[in-house]
Amino acid sequence: MAENLQGKLVLITGGSSGIGLALARLVAQEGARVALVARRKEKLEEALASLPGEGHRIFPCDVADAEAVEQMAAQVQGEMGVPDWVVNSAGITRPGYFWELPVEVFHQLMEVNYYGTVHVCKAFVPSMMERGSGHVVNISSVAGFLGVFGYTAYSGSKFAVWGFTDTLRAELKPTGVQTHIVFPPDTDTPQLHYEMPLKPPETKILAETGGLLSAEEVAQETIKGVRKGRYVILPGFDPKWMWKVSHLLGSGTYWLMDILVARARRIARKRGAKQAS
Numbered sequence: 152m153a154e155n156l157q158g159k160l161v162l163i164t165g166g167s168s169g170i171g172l173a174l175a176r177l178v179a180q181e182g183a184r185v186a187l188v189a190r191r192k193e194k195l196e197e198a199l200a201s202l203p204g205e206g207h208r209i210f211p212c213d214v215a216d217a218e219a220v221e222q223m224a225a226q227v228q229g230e231m232g233v234p235d236w237v238v239n240s241a242g243i244t245r246p247g248y249f250w251e252l253p254v255e256v257f258h259q260l261m262e263v264n265y266y267g268t269v270h271v272c273k274a275f276v277p278s279m280m281e282r283g284s285g286h287v288v289n290i291s292s293v294a295g296f297l298g299v300f301g302y303t304a305y306s307g308s309k310f311a312v313w314g315f316t317d318t319l320r321a322e323l324k325p326t327g328v329q330t331h332i333v334f335p336p337d338t339d340t341p342q343l344h345y346e347m348p349l350k351p352p353e354t355k356i357l358a359e360t361g362g363l364l365s366a367e368e369v370a371q372e373t374i375k376g377v378r379k380g381r382y383v384i385l386p387g388f389d390p391k392w393m394w395k396v397s398h399l400l401g402s403g404t405y406w407l408m409d410i411l412v413a414r415a416r417r418i419a420r421k422r423g424a425k426q427a428s
């Protein structure tokens with residue numbers, strides 16, 4: 152039977168925008184109480200006002216700051232209780248050629264995408280273990296299981312989320328706390344709009360061959376996957392075949408990626424020549 156969310160507490164980092172906000176709306180529609188976490192208070196207040204139902208709260212917090220996350224968790228647990236679901240959706244990206252990305256970007260993406268996820272798990276998992284139930288849902292990306300051209304900084308941080316979550320899954324299995332990892336494809340959110348002009352031409356061309364999901368579609372598949380007890384959640388068609396092909400081909404995946412990148416380079420050159428003439 153599908154888990155009833157009525158009265159349950161769902162904490163969502165990155166809950167003021169995109170996939171996190173779409174998830175918040177869907178679980179709130181089902182009667183869950185939602186705790187929204189993000190840095191900007193105004194965006195959180197806007198998001199809060201858009202949620203159906205009652206009993207939701209906002210908690211402005213930078214997930215990259217371990218101490219701030221501990222304080223936020225104490226406040227959430229004092230005011231709302233121990234979350235039934237903890238969703239780590241807070242994330243940032245920055246595409247670009249490796250040699251053009253400043254080293255600070257690599258640190259920043261690790262701080263938010265990887266350490267942010269670790270901090271939030273550290274802060275909530277012990278109480279969830281004590282209760283013996285709950286779901287931890289970590290949002291990675293297709294670029295978190297495939298090295299996608301143009302995403303050295305982002306892929307590094309999202310692969311780290313995968314490695315962390317795989318191990319967490321094994322450790323939490325006997326405790327009653329379930330773990331899930333989500334690998335969304337390109338999704339129509341403010342993050343995608345921000346990164347679009349920063350993508351190298353090859354990355355843009357590679358993305359053209361894939362589809363685009365809405366934040367609601369990703370949120371729906373995530374909730375469905377959690378309810379079915381799936382550890383790996385692959386929203387939409389592209390992540391499913393990419394996951395299958397990469398596992399089937401093993402190191403042959405690099406051969407396939409090289410072919411796709413070479414094709415993207417050729418198209419980029421042709422487009423460049425056309426624009427110049």
Ligand SMILES: NC(=O)c1ccc[n+]([C@@H]2O[C@H](COP(=O)([O-])OP(=O)(O)OC[C@H]3O[C@@H](n4cnc5c(N)ncnc54)[C@H](OP(=O)(O)O)[C@@H]3O)[C@@H](O)[C@H]2O)c1
Pocket residue numbers: 164165166167168169170171188189190191192194212213214215239240241242243244263267290291292293334335336337338339340341342343366
């Ligand atoms: N969109 C895509 O194509 C795509 C594809 C695959 C995976 N993903 C992943 O899905 C997740 C959600 O992405 P999205 O596209 O929904 O992004 P989004 O619309 O840009 O939302 C990102 C959310 O994270 C919050 N956030 C960012 N940095 C934070 C920090 N240091 N501390 C706390 N909150 C922070 C933002 O609020 P503040 O800025 O106010 O803090 C916002 O609420 C991310 O992990 C992303 O990497 C996205």
